[in-house]
Amino acid sequence: MGKELTSRSEDYSQWYIDLVKKADLAENSDVRGCMVIKPYGYTIWENMQQGLDRMFKNTGHVNAYFPLFIPKSFLAREASHVEGFAKECAIVTHYRLKNAEDGSGVIVDPDAKLEEELIVRPTSETVIWNSYKRWIQSYRDLPILINQWANVVRWEMRTRLFLRTAEFLWQEGHTAHATAKEAEEETIQMLNVYADFVENFMALPVVKGRKSEGEKFPGAIDTYCIEALMQDGKALQAGTSHFLGQNFAKAFDVQFATKEGSLDYVWGTSWGVSTRLIGGLIMAHSDDDGLILPPKLAPIHVAIVPIFKSEEELQKITEKVNLISTELRKKGFAVKFDNRDTHKPGFKFAEYELKGVPVRLAIGPRDLENGTIEVARRDTKEKKVVSIDEVTTLIPALLDEIQQNIYTKALKFREEKTTHVDTFEQFKNVLDEKGGFVMAHWDGTPETEAAIKEETKATIRCIPLDAKEEAGKCVYSGKPSSKRVLFARAY
RNA sequence: CGGGGCGUAGCGCAGUCCGGUUAGCGCACCUGGUUUGGGACCAGGGGGCCGCAGGUUCGAAUCCUGCCGCCCCGACCA
Numbered sequence: 001m002g003k004e005l006t007s008r009s010e011d012y013s014q015w016y017i018d019l020v021k022k023a024d025l026a027e028n029s030d031v032r033g034c035m036v037i038k039p040y041g042y043t044i045w046e047n048m049q050q051g052l053d054r055m056f057k058n059t060g061h062v063n064a065y066f067p068l069f070i071p072k073s074f075l076a077r078e079a080s081h082v083e084g085f086a087k088e089c090a091i092v093t094h095y096r097l098k099n100a101e102d103g104s105g106v107i108v109d110p111d112a113k114l115e116e117e118l119i120v121r122p123t124s125e126t127v128i129w130n131s132y133k134r135w136i137q138s139y140r141d142l143p144i145l146i147n148q149w150a151n152v153v154r155w156e157m158r159t160r161l162f163l164r165t166a167e168f169l170w171q172e173g174h175t176a177h178a179t180a181k182e183a184e185e186e187t188i189q190m191l192n193v194y195a196d197f198v199e200n201f202m203a204l205p206v207v208k209g210r211k212s213e214g215e216k217f218p219g220a221i222d223t224y225c226i227e228a229l230m231q232d233g234k235a236l237q238a239g240t241s242h243f244l245g246q247n248f249a250k251a252f253d254v255q256f257a258t259k260e261g262s263l264d265y266v267w268g269t270s271w272g273v274s275t276r277l278i279g280g281l282i283m284a285h286s287d288d289d290g291l292i293l294p295p296k297l298a299p300i301h302v303a304i305v306p307i308f309k310s311e312e313e314l315q316k317i318t319e320k321v322n323l324i325s326t327e328l329r330k331k332g333f334a335v336k337f338d339n340r341d342t343h344k345p346g347f348k349f350a351e352y353e354l355k356g357v358p359v360r361l362a363i364g365p366r367d368l369e370n371g372t373i374e375v376a377r378r379d380t381k382e383k384k385v386v387s388i389d390e391v392t393t394l395i396p397a398l399l400d401e402i403q404q405n406i407y408t409k410a411l412k413f414r415e416e417k418t419t420h421v422d423t424f425e426q427f428k429n430v431l432d433e434k435g436g437f438v439m440a441h442w443d444g445t446p447e448t449e450a451a452i453k454e455e456t457k458a459t460i461r462c463i464p465l466d467a468k469e470e471a472g473k474c475v476y477s478g479k480p481s482s483k484r485v486l487f488a489r490a491y
Numbered sequence: 492c493g494g495g496g497c498g499u500a501g502c503g504c505a506g507u508c509c510g511g512u513u514a515g516c517g518c519a520c521c522u523g524g525u526u527u528g529g530g531a532c533c534a535g536g537g538g539g540c541c542g543c544a545g546g547u548u549c550g551a552a553u554c555c556u557g558c559c560g561c562c563c564c565g566a567c568c569a
Contacts, residue, residue, distance in 0.1 A: 004530095032561080087567070123569095156568065157492085164569070217569095225569095237569060276569060307528050346529035353529095364528055374528080491569090 007288045012232045019282060020161045023291045023355050033159040033166030043299035044278055051201045052171065055193050061145045061173060066127045069118035074126040077251040084218020088155040090120040120153040125219060125270055128174045129252040136176060136266055138257045144176040162279030163491055170274035176266045183267035187243040190271040191224045194239035203294040203407035204228050204284050205414055206238055207486055209462025214446050221245035227461040227486065229414045230283040233435020235461045235488035238280055244268035285406050291356025292379055294406050295399040301333040302395060303352045307345050307364030317363055327392040353378060358402050359395060379405055424475045431458055437488050441481035443474035452476050461486045
């Protein structure tokens with residue numbers, strides 16, 4: 001019927017693209033690599049923002065906004081930072097257009113060249129630390145705990161809706177502290193906030209860990225991350241939190257007078273999650289019939305479909321439904337009563353399944369007679385008929401149960417797809433045949449990491465924070481290792 | 492940036508090899524009617540610079556040249 005999805009088993013990445021488009025989350029724009037986030041998709045983002053923003057505020061952060069454009073010279077201040085981003089920057093070189101003399105349209109006015117080119121921010125460390133230099137004189141000005149919600153641009157060669165786009169939306173936290181210890185604690189605190197959010201709102205279990213040298217953020221001393229597993233057995237980095245040390249403070253000369261009267265460079269952190277989370281949300285939970293959204297992020301919690309033949313029937317149903325929706329809205333749920341007479345109930349059922357609405361109610365003449373209503377849950381597809389009087393008290397518990405069930409299912413999947421291996425043969429076999437997370441010993445050298453990546457396409461996703469001390473031998477080099485690290489093929 | 496594929500109605504495609512009246516199909520859209528507890532049916536209707544520019548020809552979606560754009564697969568990345 002034009003709405004059918006490619007199945008996951010047939011072509012996982014096509015399934016993903018179909019789903020994003022058919023569930024009306026987003027579409028490609030005319031600018032390569034960019035996307036239009038449609039209202040249904042954007043509402044998911046708004047719900048994410050709401051949850052995260054509250055958590056940021058609760059941990060003492062405030063929001064601010066820094067400019068989109070960064071003077072080119074700023075980016076060059078921190079050597080590894082510029083190296084990390086140089087290859088994917090969009091650059092503004094002119095500030096004016098004019099009509100072409102031959103009438104063929106508009107052209108860039110060559111007389112309007114900028115003295116210094118501006119970089120469209122790929123991330124904001126540089127502009128922000130440039131401000132911090134002015135804001136910080138003394139230990140009394142610290143800490144600064146700022147977050148910003150913004151868009152950034154990274155000129156990627158290959159893009160995929162939500163997972164990797166040239167422009168994306170995110171939040172970036174940038175904090176400044178008087179001591180290394182405090183900054184390190186902040187880094188871990190925000191990692192925990194992310195893990196909490198992803199597990200409790202997105203219903204997606206994550207592994208918290210530290211990145212290897214090769215995988216860490218350009219400009220950071222340490223990068224921590226949360227890694228989630230997608231249904232196709234590939235890993236997705238869901239959030240990162242960086243301990244910046246004094247790198248940016250030194251690059252932007254941000255010093256402060258300590259209590260003791262000496263001068264010291266400020267310690268920094270930065271941390272972010274992006275609209276990529278929406279991609280992860282889709283890939284982690286959804287099925288061949290469409291999206292499955294956790295209630296805590298779903299734009300619509302309950303869709304109500306009336307079944308009617310006549311106008312009078314619809315009238316009677318509407319009266320009942322109004323009571324129910326008012327009650328549910330009072331409890332804080334987003335309810336949609338779909339009283340369109342242009343589509344049949346069956347069409348609507350399929351549509352709400354495609355869009356991942358957690359709970360669907362159906363009510364028709366039969367129900368009016370019996371004082372009942374049909375309740376269907378998206379995650380398990382179970383349907384049951386309940387008394388209309390108790391439906392509004394059942395739904396909050398049902399939504400909680402759905403949230404929990406989605407999480408449990410994802411956790412079980414991850415556990416099944418996490419394999420401990422001790423030889424390189426096993427390592428390769430598991431990656432090719434089973435996929436998922438592979439826990440293996442690693443000798444800690446970048447050379448081994450690179451060689452494994454070269455041979456298997458798998459990377460070290462992280463060194464898990466809860467890794468047990470365990471003597472072993474590196475799967476690749478055979479050299480001694482004290483703990484297992486998490487390998488996977490990744491997005 | 493290499494390799495492959497594709498641009499024809501809002502979407503998905505056929506037609507192109509072998510040039511020939513008015514460019515076709517499915518979905519979507521509009522109108523009317525019958526329907527409505529799992530993606531309705533019938534009838535009628537609207538919608539096209541056939542990616543752009545040039546050339547060959549009596550005649551080009553179709554052949555030739557150039558350009559532009561997109562998708563897939565690789566090297567780089569949240």
